[in-house]
Amino acid sequence: MSSAPNAGVVLGIDLGTTFSAMAVVDRYGRPVMVMNSEGQPTTPSVIHFYDRDACVVGDEATKMVVVDPTNVVRFIKRNMGEPDFTLEFFGRSYTPQELSAITLKKLKEDAEEALGHPVTDAVITVPAYFNSARRAATAEAGAIAGLNVLSIINEPTAAAIAYGLDRIGGSRRILVFDLGGGTFDVTLMEMRGVSFRTLASDGNAELGGKDWDDRLLNFVAEQFVERFGLDPRDDPQPFQELYERCLHAKISLSTKPKAVIPVNYKGHRMVANVSREEFEGLTADLVEQCAVTSQLVLEKAGMGWNDVDEVLLVGGSTRMPMIRTMLDGLAGRRVQSANINPDECVALGAALAGVLRHRPEHPAMANQRQALARRARDGGRENSPGSPGAPAAEAPQAEPAGFIGLPPVKVTDVTSHPLGMIVLDRNMNERIYPLIPEATAVPCEKAGRFAYAYDGMTAVRVEVTEGHGQSRDEVKVIGDVVLEDMPPRPRGTPIEVIYRYGLNQILEIDILDPDRKDHVRRARIDLRGGMSQPHLDAARKRMAAFQVS
């Protein structure tokens, strides 16, 4: 990059359903949280519009939920990537990308204030189970906010990096159990030597703490209806008030056996008492969903709980005792829970991943190279270059213990959904041919052998599909290209098609000439999809003028 003093800074951003957070890597290679302008490490992902193109983000906005519910945006992550979803404030409509961009803009500006220099490069995290449309929308949000999004990485991967980086060298399997505000992910990761690999992953992009809140809310509201024949959910304002109370009750039930929820609606009062057992009864099926998914991930990897060395609990909702009890029950033992902060590790890991992947010139990386060189000079008394425990002993006094820069790490993200194409079988019926399976390490390249379907055809149509399924209706067609100028050949002539999928989310499709293998026809599909460049520029310009405080 350039020689600007802060060119190496990569902001790691955890763009959460309910809370967002950011971190950077300092010059010693340590990831540190960046505080927002309120002095907090996490910022509620809540926006309140108080005027045309003017809004507040964070704590202030949360307070306005009760007062002005129709002008507050919350949980927008759940609608990312939905084409028809727009919200309107003061006569302007906003897409989910633009709304997320507003949150990102606040984070960016706060980071610049805290760090004292401009920040543009960022790595943003998404749930592993997000499909390409949702990922694309997230990247777009970053671009609109004026960030240069270096990559979109999976939240569990980020968490595992944050956890595992100073434990590198050994070999262990980590189950990352991430239950946040709106999404749920289970990922089995393997740290081996210096490489991080995802073995299996599953989840639900629409299950999170919010669902627990809703259960409690419905429970209390129905009691009220029974008592007074009135439903506090019927008006936005009383609903929001009750929601806030239920949210707090839920959080206090994590530590206390009982909670009280006062309800006040149209002159009627009621105090609902909820015990932890009752709450657990109300949400047993949600916990069951989490359990089934966890079990499934292990099954997919062909492993059992004994093969899991550590369980990494990520996301605020894992603080609920019922989740821990469930995991203990599944494992048949007390699961060892890694000692990390569930609210911060995703952002920390994102910052680390940004440097490891995109900043070989980062001072912390340079330190590491020096340390390696020094060790080589000293006669290689230390064994493998990947074991970091040892170099700490050699660390010069000036550097903080525990780190000498960042070790050379290989981080592998995987595809969240299979990529394939629509082909014809021998009876000329359409079917889906999966070329890149789910959970394939990215970047990846897969080839498939096919044949001419018609005599003398001169063009090949490749309809790229995403998702599991046998027929067109079960999958999503995310790209459609026609490669022309094929030499006419009889039906059955073999041809080879190659899919190459990179970290930039661009899919390259190569078709090899049946006669000359070195002659390739190539098409590119940008799976980030979505907005065209002019649209993006317009949105970015609009956002730049936008007042976020």
Added chain:
Amino acid sequence: MDSRDFDEIERFLTTVGKATLFEYLGLGEDVADEAVDAALQKRRSWAQGQQSNPKYRTEAIWLIKNMGLVKRVLVQERGGYLGELQQREQGRKLQILKQYILGTLAEGRLSRRDKAGVMQQARALGLAEPLAQQALDELAAQTGAQAEGEPSEVFVDHYLTLGLRPDADYNSLYSSYRQRLEQLRHTLDRQLAEEQRDALELAWRVLSDPAAREAFDQQRRLVVGGAAPIRPAGLPEPAAAGPIARATEPAPRAPSAPAPAEAPSAPVELRPKLALVERPAEPEARPPLPPPTSEREALRPNPSLGRFSIEPAGTLALQLGKKPQVVELKVRRVGTEAAPCKLFVERAWVSVEPRTLSGPPGEHTVQITVDPSKMERESAVAIITVLSELTGQRATLTLDVKRPAPAPVAAILMVAMALLAVIGGAAWWLSRPPPPAAPQSGVLIVEVDPAAGEISVNGDILSTNGRLRLDQGLRGQALKIGVQLDGFAPVQEAVQVQAGETLTLRPVLELTDKMDFIPPRDEAPALIDEAKARAALDATAPAAAACLAQHGPGEPGATITATATLLSTHEGWIRSMKLREPGLGRAALQTCLRRVVRATRLPFVNGYAQTTYTWTAQKAPGR
């Protein structure tokens, strides 16, 4: 307007319990466009405030996403929307009328009073008479019910007895009467001749008397429906009578009746073997619904008509693959619209769509989706209950579901790789022993050599260990058997196993892996759990011993020892093998042993790992 748009709106309106968008927004149908805008704006801001409210989430999100559609329909396409609403409303009323008609026809007859009742009902519903008449004709034709003169007596068409048109003159009446009497003399069956003579005599008595003929004609018009007042304009002359009689056989009372061309009014006194849509299982048929006095009354259900049957019923055995499978359940509802059915299932891995069957009776298709990934066990049972809340009738379908043990991730990858790949190099041996004594289902046995790999039948992976036995439901259907094993060329074979027959397939897989894998230099070798590796490799001993016995060096009976250095990759597959003993370099032996180890997986050795293993065997006697 686009009917898909309309359907989308209808779906939404049913969830909120409103009939039209106007009703939903509290607007009149002639409201000004600006008022529509204002109402929509208000509703949108309500939706934005309530989109996270669990009670209104679905409604709010639908509105947010479909604001454009709603606005277009209410402003630009209002005329089309109202027209469509009216048309559907008429369709709905027609359905109610049809229920009523079916109730009336339940006895298989249509009396004059019945018909008057139908018309009265149509008027109460606000339906035009021609429409009602058309519905009546259709249903009568479908059910095979026919009109009759009076509820108590069978109507006999005297014109038909004489084989004449209703407008025949006195002379033709007489000559036909005489002619037919004459013919009867040649009839051998005395009793039949007697009956027919009576019929001819009666016909002549009635039709030769002008006053009696006039009265008969009037009665006939009512029954056969040929009269002008209730026939829809523009329909061809015999249309009303035609459909009613279509389902009948020739009339025994008029055996010599001339061709239909000469007898436009077909016989009506017959009682065919009629099937009213589907008869309830109840033994006694209830009388038809009495003519109602208002629409409300017409809607009151007759319990004997709110019945249903399901197909399939009983127990259904399902062998699943990895993918969710959809089973279709047909529920045939008979009787009235007001008797909906509900479906219940208490298994998280089974979902039923739709869960309520309502609306006009008929056949409904229910999609039952069984998701094997959500099953806790390899085999389980789910019971789907269909319940009619009106009549309390209940039927169940039991699903007996089995799913394969989960396959390792790497193996899933292989399935995809080979589907369309060119197949070759595999030998299949088929042996068909004589069928066993009691032929039920055929038996299919697949034994892969080497003993590992995934076996799929018609795309579903049913085995992951190279062995498969199917002994249920095989009755000659086409099966596509595929075998996949990492490192070997996949094979596919189409077979049919007849009932009672046993078919054994022993595909011999061709090794395609060169077994020359070299681990990357920059990656440290993984630690290997020697005990686990040993246990896995012990399983190779019999097959390896066979290789050594057959291809190894030395005299028969000599002991051969082979020590191999093995390298495995990330997935735990052994990708390289080197024999330490220099005397064992023979190609055939190498190939044989490589096939054995390549098919062996070291469980949980996820990395580039190295291990050694020693086999011993006795050289076999020479061939």
